[in-house]
Amino acid sequence: MLADFIYSQPTWLIAVLVIGIWTGLSLLGLYVFNRMVDVNLRHRDTETVGLTYNTVAVVYAVLLALIAVDVFETFSRADDIVSAESNKLSNLMLDASGLSPQLASQVRSDLNKYIDIAVKSEWPSQQAGKLGGEVFMPGWTVLAHISDELAVFEPASMGQNVDKAEMMHALNDLIKARRSRIIAAGEHLPSVIWKMLLLGGVVAVVFTYFFGAKNFGIHLAVTGLIAVTISLVFVLIMTLDYPFRGGVSVSSDAFRSVQQNAEGSLAAEPQH
Amino acid sequence: MLNDWFYSHKTWQIGLLIDVVLLLVSLFGLRLFHRFVAWHPREEHNHMVGLSYALCGSVYAVIIALVAGSIFETMDKGEAIAAEEANSLTALIFDSSGLGPRSAAQVREETEHYIDVVTQKEWPDQQAYKMETANFEEGWGLLRKISIDLATFEPKSQGQATVKSEMEHDINDLFTARRQRLLAATRHVPGAIWGMLVFGLGVVCVYVYLFGPHSFKIHVAVTAMTVLSIGFVFTLIIAEDYPFRGNVSVDSEAYTDVKEVAERVFHPEAAPKEGGHTSTPGTER
Numbered sequence: 001m002l003a004d005f006i007y008s009q010p011t012w013l014i015a016v017l018v019i020g021i022w023t024g025l026s027l028l029g030l031y032v033f034n035r036m037v038d039v040n041l042r043h044r045d046t047e048t049v050g051l052t053y054n055t056v057a058v059v060y061a062v063l064l065a066l067i068a069v070d071v072f073e074t075f076s077r078a079d080d081i082v083s084a085e086s087n088k089l090s091n092l093m094l095d096a097s098g099l100s101p102q103l104a105s106q107v108r109s110d111l112n113k114y115i116d117i118a119v120k121s122e123w124p125s126q127q128a129g130k131l132g133g134e135v136f137m138p139g140w141t142v143l144a145h146i147s148d149e150l151a152v153f154e155p156a157s158m159g160q161n162v163d164k165a166e167m168m169h170a171l172n173d174l175i176k177a178r179r180s181r182i183i184a185a186g187e188h189l190p191s192v193i194w195k196m197l198l199l200g201g202v203v204a205v206v207f208t209y210f211f212g213a214k215n216f217g218i219h220l221a222v223t224g225l226i227a228v229t230i231s232l233v234f235v236l237i238m239t240l241d242y243p244f245r246g247g248v249s250v251s252s253d254a255f256r257s258v259q260q261n262a263e264g265s266l267a268a269e270p271q272h
Numbered sequence: 273m274l275n276d277w278f279y280s281h282k283t284w285q286i287g288l289l290i291d292v293v294l295l296l297v298s299l300f301g302l303r304l305f306h307r308f309v310a311w312h313p314r315e316e317h318n319h320m321v322g323l324s325y326a327l328c329g330s331v332y333a334v335i336i337a338l339v340a341g342s343i344f345e346t347m348d349k350g351e352a353i354a355a356e357e358a359n360s361l362t363a364l365i366f367d368s369s370g371l372g373p374r375s376a377a378q379v380r381e382e383t384e385h386y387i388d389v390v391t392q393k394e395w396p397d398q399q400a401y402k403m404e405t406a407n408f409e410e411g412w413g414l415l416r417k418i419s420i421d422l423a424t425f426e427p428k429s430q431g432q433a434t435v436k437s438e439m440e441h442d443i444n445d446l447f448t449a450r451r452q453r454l455l456a457a458t459r460h461v462p463g464a465i466w467g468m469l470v471f472g473l474g475v476v477c478v479y480v481y482l483f484g485p486h487s488f489k490i491h492v493a494v495t496a497m498t499v500l501s502i503g504f505v506f507t508l509i510i511a512e513d514y515p516f517r518g519n520v521s522v523d524s525e526a527y528t529d530v531k532e533v534a535e536r537v538f539h540p541e542a543a544p545k546e547g548g549h550t551s552t553p554g555t556e557r
Contacts, residue, residue, distance in 0.1 A: 045485035051322030055329030062337035151370025
């Protein structure tokens with residue numbers, strides 16, 4: 001539900017909301033804390049608080065950075081998966097030339113149908129987070145059809161047999177890439193990690209309340225800056241999480257370019 | 273014993289227990305420390321303690337965060353292995369069309385039976401960490417049968433020979449992925465590393481005790497928050513450790529998807545009606 005809201009809004013709006021709410025709550029907490037705990041009591045021990053804050057801050061900072069990097073890597077991996085899937089589609093389109101003309105044309109037509117399904121039906125569903133089995137069934141059915149055509153195809157020559165073997169291999173790789181894409185489309189940071197990040201963030205912010213700054217403005221600035229820094233990383237993680245959702249997501253351009261390249265190659269192919 | 277408790281309870285319960293125990297032990301230690309070590313000398317050397325604590329605290333902080341990060345990667349690898357196994361199963365089912373109707377039906381039936389064994393027997397065993405060899409023998413037996421059936425299949429044409437060759441490749445990949453899954457299911461943070469992490473936490477606590485703040489309440493607060501933040505990371509490590517065990521673990525969705533696709537494509541009359549599929553939208557990494 002929350003994910004649906006987040007990924008249906010522009011990134012800047014999510015950034016403003018997350019940074020605004022996190023920082024606002026942090027400063028409100030500081031205001032309440034300041035009224036309840038005497039500043040003179042804290043002032044004498046500011047040095048101790050500052051020195052012990054080091055460990056908490058480093059644990060949290062390194063963990064937050066590692067998770068942000070991991071989410072970024074997952075996003076890059078999703079890009080690679082789409083690239084691998086489109087490469088295999090391209091290989092199949094080109095290799096089909098080695099089959100009998102009738103089968104080659106049938107396989108190419110099925111591959112084009114598959115690309116249309118992926119781009120026009122699966123991609124919008126992935127972006128909307130609708131990942132039920134029904135969404136992907138038409139694509140699977142087309143792949144099963146191609147697989148069936150290839151498997152029962154009886155080669156008339158050694159050359160066709162080699163081509164058949166290569167295409168079966170490419171098709172299996174395409175299936176692998178497709179499943180990886182479907183899995184990647186639903187991948188996201190586990191809720192347990194989000195909870196730990198939020199709790200760790202609360203501890204990192206509340207720790208700053210124990211500083212005993214004589215000037216409340218400075219205290220507000222320090223706490224506010226820490227809260228903004230943490231929430232900025234939260235925004236980064238949210239934006240890159242779910243690699244196929246939201247404004248920043250993996251596009252289907254690679255699939256379209258396969259169709260365009262195939263059309264160009266077929267035009268250049270000598271007619272039998 | 274402790275492991276069994278951890279992985280049979282919800283993450284928030286584990287987190288609560290860890291943080292409460294760590295808080296009680298560390299604050300009890302602080303109280304004892306205050307009673308036996310005079311405040312004045314500590315207050316005088318506050319700065320020196322603080323500067324040296326920076327090194328000790330940072331080393332510990334980086335190590336614990338890196339361990340948490342590596343656990344997270346192990347979970348990713350567990351998911352990749354399950355996807356690889358599911359891919360090999362799909363390839364076997366799809367490629368079988370080239371063997372002829374009878375052999376194809378047999379391979380599909382055996383493969384679907386294997387998926388049932390994995391999702392209905394092996395997955396619950398993995399989640400409960402019942403990793404005895406006997407629990408996985410049925411799955412191995414089914415794979416061996418498919419492998420032998422394929423190996424003894426006599427192709428009647430060049431086309432069938434190509435299909436056989438591709439399927440032997442698929443079944444070998446399936447064996448590899450299965451073996452990797454069973455190995456990954458037992459992978460966890462070694463006891464020695466846990467020992468170091470707990471010992472390191474003890475050192476961090478003693479270091480915090482050495483500070484000499486004027487207010488005991490401030491001392492209690494900084495000790496509690498330091499221990500709490502480390503407790504959160506301990507919880508995270510426990511929750512994500514053993515990638516196939518407990519509530520936060522790799523699920524079997526990839527396998528059920530393979531079966532669903534096979535049923536829809538090859539036995540449309542037996543497939544569940546629209547909306548009847550059970551796959552969940554999205555997986556936690």
